[in-house]
Amino acid sequence: MSLTDLGAGVVKLLPPEAAHTATIKALKLGLGVPLNAPPANPVLEVVLPKSGLKLPSPVGLAAGFDKNCDVPNAMAKFGFGFVECGTVTPKPQPGNPKPRLFRLSEDKAVINRMGFNNFGLDYFVRRLKMYQGAVPVGANVGANKESTDRIADYVTGLEAVAPHADYVTINISSPNTPGLRGLQDRASLEALLTACGAADRAGKPVFLKVAPDLDDQAIADIVGVVRGPGAWLSGLIVSNTTLARPDSLRSADKGKMGGLSGAPLFGPSTEVLAAFARALKGEFDLIGAGGIASAADAYAKIRAGANAVQLYSAMVYEGPGLAEAINRGLPALLKADGFKTLADAVGADL
Numbered sequence: 289m290s291l292t293d294l295g296a297g298v299v300k301l302l303p304p305e306a307a308h309t310a311t312i313k314a315l316k317l318g319l320g321v322p323l324n325a326p327p328a329n330p331v332l333e334v335v336l337p338k339s340g341l342k343l344p345s346p347v348g349l350a351a352g353f354d355k356n357c358d359v360p361n362a363m364a365k366f367g368f369g370f371v372e373c374g375t376v377t378p379k380p381q382p383g384n385p386k387p388r389l390f391r392l393s394e395d396k397a398v399i400n401r402m403g404f405n406n407f408g409l410d411y412f413v414r415r416l417k418m419y420q421g422a423v424p425v426g427a428n429v430g431a432n433k434e435s436t437d438r439i440a441d442y443v444t445g446l447e448a449v450a451p452h453a454d455y456v457t458i459n460i461s462s463p464n465t466p467g468l469r470g471l472q473d474r475a476s477l478e479a480l481l482t483a484c485g486a487a488d489r490a491g492k493p494v495f496l497k498v499a500p501d502l503d504d505q506a507i508a509d510i511v512g513v514v515r516g517p518g519a520w521l522s523g524l525i526v527s528n529t530t531l532a533r534p535d536s537l538r539s540a541d542k543g544k545m546g547g548l549s550g551a552p553l554f555g556p557s558t559e560v561l562a563a564f565a566r567a568l569k570g571e572f573d574l575i576g577a578g579g580i581a582s583a584a585d586a587y588a589k590i591r592a593g594a595n596a597v598q599l600y601s602a603m604v605y606e607g608p609g610l611a612e613a614i615n616r617g618l619p620a621l622l623k624a625d626g627f628k629t630l631a632d633a634v635g636a637d638l
């Protein structure tokens with residue numbers, strides 16, 4: 289057992305949030321971080337059609353792991369094709385009382401109700417300016433819990449991070465800030481996307497991150513707004529965590545309040561992704577997230593319409609080597625189905 293494995297073993301014995309904090313501290317010091325990113329495989333390279341984002345691999349790190357943009361340089365070396373930091377809010381805020389992060393080990397899942405704990409925009413932008421990694425870095429912005437004008441918070445965040453990020457994500461789908469998901473409703477979304485569309489985005493691609501808990505009408509409403517006042521957007525990230533609790537859950541903590549992610553989210557989030565892909569017909573880039581734990585999972589999202597994918601929860605169980613394991617597995621899956629490039633497989637199941 290290497291020292292890194294030993295460290296990872298000790299970290300797993302800690303309560304989940306303490307383990308996460310220890311991991312970020314270790315990564316910040318460079319502990320266990322590969323010296324260089326693994327060599328890129330040209331088969332996996334993808335250019336997202338609308339945003340023009342060029343990714344060495346379609347497998348990205350989802351938001352929430354590195355909320356304060358402390359370790360994007362380190363994460364880029366683990367083989368992720370892009371790294372999304374945040375969610376950052378304009379002002380620092382502590383988030384919800386602890387405990388607020390739960391491992392559902394038997395279900396390969398996580399429940400969190402962090403509530404946008406973060407150091408605020410000033411700290412985030414200072415860190416973001418220091419990024420030197422070889423892969424695109426995204427900045428995910430949100431609104432403060434106590435804000436009296438949430439739309440203004442998004443505009444403030446967007447304008448502050450855009451000059452220094454490769455792309456920006458507008459996150460209106462966290463279930464842990466009361467009322468935030470209401471911004472997905474038609475009239476609110478129109479107002480939000482009109483305001484953000486008029487903001488100074490420094491020419492950077494912007495994505496909208498949505499929840500998996502959307503019925504057909506809610507999906508149709510979002511599609512309508514995205515095609516209208518949101519036509520300037522590059523695409524959607526589908527999806528955030530779910531408030532649903534599938535009957536299959538077995539872990540003791542399954543009843544905890546918060547957003548569920550990991551394996552049980554794979555099916556529902558892939559269905560919502562496919563619904564958006566069918567409706568949007570390639571007019572917008574789609575990034576699929578939710579329960580990806582293997583190359584087969586990533587490939588299924590791509591076949592369901594994702595131009596690229598993101599993961600977080602499976603890394604809690606598999607470690608940061610998961611990105612590179614997926615990179616190694618994807619080419620054989622493409623080849624077996626006769627696809628020459630990754631782009632050829634996008635939406636093959638629709």
Ligand SMILES: Cc1cc2nc3c(=O)[nH]c(=O)nc-3n(C[C@H](O)[C@H](O)[C@H](O)COP(=O)(O)O)c2cc1C
Nearest residue numbers: 350351352375400527528549550578579599600601
């Ligand atoms: C502990 C935790 C914190 C998260 N924080 C954020 C966040 O701050 N912003 C955000 O957009 N998504 C956040 N997410 C959601 C993830 O980015 C992702 O959309 C979701 O977990 C589904 O992917 P997964 O099943 O691979 O984890 C968080 C997820 C977890 C598990």
